[in-house]
Amino acid sequence: DGGITQSPKYLFRKEGQNVTLSCEQNLNHDAMYWYRQDPGQGLRLIYYSQIVNDFQKGDIAEGYSVSREKKESFPLTVTSAQKNPTAFYLCASSTWTSGTYEQYFGPGTRLTVT
Amino acid sequence: ELKVEQNPLFLSMQEGKNYTIYCNYSTTSDRLYWYRQDPGKSLESLFVLLSNGAVKQEGRLMASLDTKARLSTLHITAAVHDLSATYFCAVDIGGSEKLVFGKGTKLTVNP
Numbered sequence: 633d634g635g636i637t638q639s640p641k642y643l644f645r646k647e648g649q650n651v652t653l654s655c656e657q658n659l660n661h662d663a664m665y666w667y668r669q670d671p672g673q674g675l676r677l678i679y680y681s682q683i684v685n686d687f688q689k690g691d692i693a694e695g696y697s698v699s700r701e702k703k704e705s706f707p708l709t710v711t712s713a714q715k716n717p718t719a720f721y722l723c724a725s726s727t728w729t730s731g732t733y734e735q736y737f738g739p740g741t742r743l744t745v746t
Numbered sequence: 747e748l749k750v751e752q753n754p755l756f757l758s759m760q761e762g763k764n765y766t767i768y769c770n771y772s773t774t775s776d777r778l779y780w781y782r783q784d785p786g787k788s789l790e791s792l793f794v795l796l797s798n799g800a801v802k803q804e805g806r807l808m809a810s811l812d813t814k815a816r817l818s819t820l821h822i823t824a825a826v827h828d829l830s831a832t833y834f835c836a837v838d839i840g841g842s843e844k845l846v847f848g849k850g851t852k853l854t855v856n857p
Contacts, residue, residue, distance in 0.1 A: 665844075672849070673850075674849040680844060726843060734791060738788060739787070
């Protein structure tokens with residue numbers, strides 16, 4: 633059964649702690665993405681990776697870091713430098729199919745930092 | 747910088763009525779996507795529009811794309827309660843794999 637998994641579904645952390653969110657896909661997609669969603673807002677791109685061992689900053693990369701050591705995995709670390717980390721985090725993946733890079737989304741991780 | 751604007755941001759309608767959600771974007775793009783999000787859930791792909799004049803329909807939803815006007819519409823016909831959700835449009839930044847999302851339209855269909 634192909635898809636994207638994110639874990640955990642809910643995550644609670646104290647301020648000042650780094651936390652890593654997991655994203656795994658078995659769709660054999662080349663590209664992977666991390667988005668942040670705040671209430672009443674659209675999705676904002678944090679980082680994306682088009683190929684293993686390479687990634688680019690999105691619009692709001694400050695306070696976040698990523699790695700892409702394997703095609704199927706793209707973990708996101710929320711560092712203590714991120715000033716307002718409480719949000720819903722969505723991972724997505726895509727590949728070029730039928731003239732489009734349509735993105736498919738994982739179920740999300742809701743992070744609460746107190 | 748590509749900007750994507752949706753309107754309205756909130757829409758409350760009665761079952762059985764018709765309405766249209768609009769998605770305007772600021773720079774040239776030939777690919778536009780519509781997604782649905784239920785509360786607390788992830789995004790589900792509804793439509794992929796790949797060229798000027800593209801029209802796609804699924805059940806009570808129909809999406810269209812006018813690349814010259816930089817406008818996409820999502821038309822709801824005879825709304826039912828199950829359509830209550832937040833709908834996002836997203837536009838790809840030409841030649842890249844990045845998407846820019848609108849803020850979403852929260853649709854509530856009342857009995």
